[in-house]
Amino acid sequence: MNIAIVASGSGNKRHQILSVARELGREHHVTIYSRRESADGKPRTRVAPGVTVEHIGVGPARSLSPADVVPFLNDVGDHLMKRWQQDRPDVIHAHSWTYGLAAVTGAKGLDVPVTHTFHTVDAAHLKLERALGRRARVVIAGSGDEESALIRIGVPRNHIAIVPYGVDTERFHRQGLTAARGARRRLLHVGPLSPDRGAHTIVRALPGLTDVELVIAGGPDPEELEDDRDARRLRALAEQLGVADRVTMLGQVKRASVPKLMRSADAVVSVPREATSGIVALEAMACGVPVIASAVGAHLDSVIDGVTGLLVPPDRPARTARLARELLTDPTLRTALGYAGADRARSRYSWERVSQELLRVYESACA
Secondary structure, eight states, X not given: OEEEEEOOSSHHHHHHHHHHHHHHTTTSEEEEEEEOOOSSSOSEEXXXXXXXXXXXXXXXXXXXXXXXXXXXXXXXXXXXXXHHHXXXXXXXXXXXXXXXXXXXXXXXXXXXXXXXXXXXXXXXXXXXXXXXXXXXXXXXESSHHHHHHHHHTTOOXXXXXXXXXXXXXXXXXXXXXXXXXXXXXXXXXXXXXSGXXXXXXXXXXXXXXXXXXXXXXXXXXXXXXXXXXXXXXXXXXXXXXXXXXGEEEEESOOGGGHHHHHHTOSEEEEOOSOOSSOHHHHHHHHTTOOEEEESSXXXXXXXXXXXXXXXXXXXXXXXXXXXXXXXXXOHHHHHHHHHHHHHXXXXXXXXXXXXXXXXXXXXXXXX
C-alpha cells in the first residue's frame, strides 16, 4: 500500500506520526508530506526503511501557528496535487484541520480516500472541522472521549474509527537504569508548567503528604527556569504553601532520560485538564510505575481505575493527596498497578499494535 501522510513538522504529534510510520514502512510505502519549517536539510529524506519525508517549500522556513499557516494552505494543496498526480497514493491521512484542507485540495480528481485525525476539536473552527469530518472517508479519533466530541460537532458516528495514541515500549519498560533519588518517597510530574497541565494541583496536594518530594520535569531548558513565568508561579506557590524544600524543578529533560526518571518515582501524577493523547500516563505505565491520572480524555481509555492506575478529577488537590497517600503507603497496591499498567501498555498501546489498527482503517477506507 502507498500511504500519504500530511502533517506539520514539529512537536510530540510528529514523534507519534513518525513512530507509527516506521512500523507501517516495514511492509508498505509511506511518504510524510510536511511544509518546510527549517532552512536546513534536504527536500526529501528517507528516515526509515519504507518511510520518506518530503518538505514542501511553501511559506517561511519556520514553525507557524495554525492561524499563520492558513494563507499558505492553497499552495501546499497545489503542490500535493501535482505530486500525487505523478505518484498516486492508495490512501491519504491528514493530521489537523489545517493540513486536512491542504489534503482535500491535493486529492481533487484522484478518487483517493482521505482519512483525517483532528487531535483536538477547535471551537474556533467547528464549521470547517464538521465539513472536513463529513467529507473524510474515515475520521480517526484517539480516544472514546474524542469520538464523543466529534459526534457533538456533527461528524457522523459511522465515519469515526478509534485508534489510540501509542507508546514506545522498546524505550519505556520496567527494566533499565533508574535516576538517582534520596530517601523521600517521590512523585513525578512530566510536562508543561502551565496551570492547565496539572503541576499546580500536585504542588497544592503536597502539604497533605508528609516526607514526600515532588520532581517536576518540563517547561523551558534548566538555565531558563528563573525567567519563565510559569516556573516562577509554581515556585511562588510552593513557597506560599511551605513545601518549596520538597519541590525540585528540572526544566526540560532530554527524551532519552525520561524512562529512568520515571522508574525512579514511586508514582507518576499526570492530572491535566485535558488529555488528548495521555502519553505521559502511558509512558509511566509502560515503565511499570503506578499512575494517578486526571479522569479526562485519553486517560479514560488507557487508565482502568483501580487496575492499571488511579483516576481523579482535574483541579482536585485534596483528593489527589488522598489517593497519593493510599498509594504511597501500600506497596502491594503499587506493585499490582505497576504490573497491570505495564501489561496494558505493551499489549494495547505498542507502536506495532497501533500501526496494525491504523492499517485496518486504511484498508477499510480503500475497500
